[in-house]
Amino acid sequence: MxxxxxxxxxxxxxxxxxxxxxxxxxxxxxxxxxxxxxxxxxxxxxxxxxxxxxxxxxxxxxxxxxxxxxxRRITERLQSQPPERAATDTAEATVLRLSLATALRRLTPRQRTVLVLRFYEDLTEAQVAQVLGCSVGTVKRHGHDALRRLREIAPELVDVPVERSAR
Structure with missing residues (x-):
C-alpha cells in the first residue's frame, strides 16, 4: 500500500x-x-x-x-482612490501572469476553483461537478460568474492571445 x-x-x-x-x-x-x-x-x-x-x-x-x-476570511476594503499600478515591465508575459494571478485572487474560492479545474486542468463541466460534489448547473453558474467578474476586474486580459504550453 x-x-x-x-x-x-x-x-x-x-x-x-x-x-x-x-x-x-x-x-x-x-x-x-x-x-x-x-x-x-x-x-x-x-x-x-x-x-x-x-x-x-x-x-x-x-x-x-x-x-x-x-x-481566515479577509474582507475587501473599498478605497476612495484606486491603488497605483506598478510600472509596466518589459516582459509582457510576466505582467500578464501577475495580472491574472491578482484577478484570480479576487474571485471567490469556488469561482477560482471552477476556473482552475475547467481551464487549467481541462476538465469537463461534468467532471468538475463530480470533483466538487455539485450539479453541472452550479459549475456553469460559477464559471459564468467568474468569467464575468474577471472581465470586470482585469479587462486587460480579455483580448490576450492564448498560448498552450506543454504540461
Missing part, C-alpha cells in the same frame, strides 16, 4: 502542486495544501487507489482550501 501511494505522489505531485498554487495563489500555502490533502488521501488509499486518486486529491484540496478560507 505504502509503495503504490509513494509512486502516486512522485508521479502526480508536480501537477497537483500547480493546481494547489492556482487555488491558493501562494507557493507556501500551496505546499501546505497539497501536503494536507496527501495526508488525508493516504488514510483512505486502500479504498481510492483503484479509482481516480488524483481527482480525490483535487477534491480534498478544494475542500481544505475552503475550510482555510473560512477560518
Amino acid at each position: 505504502a509503495e503504490t501511494f509513494r509512486e502516486f505522489v512522485v508521479h502526480r505531485s508536480p501537477r497537483l502542486s500547480r493546481t494547489a498554487y492556482l487555488l491558493t495563489g501562494d507557493h507556501q500555502l500551496a505546499e501546505d495544501l497539497l501536503q494536507a490533502a496527501l495526508a488525508r488521501t493516504y488514510r483512505h488509499w486502500r479504498r481510492i487507489s483503484d479509482g481516480d486518486p488524483e481527482a480525490y486529491v483535487r477534491r480534498v484540496m478544494y475542500h481544505q482550501q475552503i475550510s482555510w478560507w473560512r477560518r
